[in-house]
Amino acid sequence: MLLYIHGFNSSPLSDKGLTTARFIKQHYPDLNVQQPQLPSEPLAAMTLLRRIVEQAKMKGESLTYIGSSLGGYFASYLAEHYGGRAVLINPAVKPFELFDEFIGTQYNPYTGETYEVLEKHKQDLAQFNTAVIMHPERFYILLQTGDEVLDYKQAVQKYHCCKLLIEPGGDHGFAGYQEQLPSICNYLFLDK
Numbered sequence: 418m419l420l421y422i423h424g425f426n427s428s429p430l431s432d433k434g435l436t437t438a439r440f441i442k443q444h445y446p447d448l449n450v451q452q453p454q455l456p457s458e459p460l461a462a463m464t465l466l467r468r469i470v471e472q473a474k475m476k477g478e479s480l481t482y483i484g485s486s487l488g489g490y491f492a493s494y495l496a497e498h499y500g501g502r503a504v505l506i507n508p509a510v511k512p513f514e515l516f517d518e519f520i521g522t523q524y525n526p527y528t529g530e531t532y533e534v535l536e537k538h539k540q541d542l543a544q545f546n547t548a549v550i551m552h553p554e555r556f557y558i559l560l561q562t563g564d565e566v567l568d569y570k571q572a573v574q575k576y577h578c579c580k581l582l583i584e585p586g587g588d589h590g591f592a593g594y595q596e597q598l599p600s601i602c603n604y605l606f607l608d609k
Contacts, residue, residue: 418473424486428527459541481605494545510571513542553578561587
């Protein structure tokens with residue numbers, strides 16, 4: 418199973434989500450791909466993700482993840498706790514430290530949902546922090562130094578022992594992402 422996990426205020430209908438879905442459908446048509454729309458509340462989002470992973474494990478499926486931004490934070494937790502390989506694209510390292518600027522009403526342009534980010538969501542997110550990566554062989558991290566939302570250096574510090582691709586320039590959406598999909602899939606062992 419490949420679990421694609423989108424970021425904050427995003428969706429499987431984002432450019433990366435759609436590009437990933439098209440590529441996988443074309444090259445790996447028999448692969449079980451899960452691209453859920455995450456609930457805006459962190460505990461509900463992780464409950465959904467855990468359920469998907471646990472169902473795949475019960476079926477004996479291998480676990481692989483692609484996580485973007487906040488989705489990378491969630492994917493880190495899942496890969497460390499359930500196993501499987503993860504590719505993280507400009508991942509959030511400590512999103513709970515950034516949530517102060519998002520407290521209040523938010524709008525998701527992909528879903529049309531208006532919702533509230535609460536102070537308690539910071540503590541909820543902190544529960545899933547993988548402060549130390551215990552299984553670096555499970556991770557491939559793609560970073561661009563021009564990320565205007567997250568400081569890529571935090572990800573370099575956290576994932577220094579993992580496979581890293583650091584490109585100069587770019588942006589938070591990871592410019593040229595589609596060109597990375599063959600190497601992403603190769604890393605995730607989708608060719609086996």
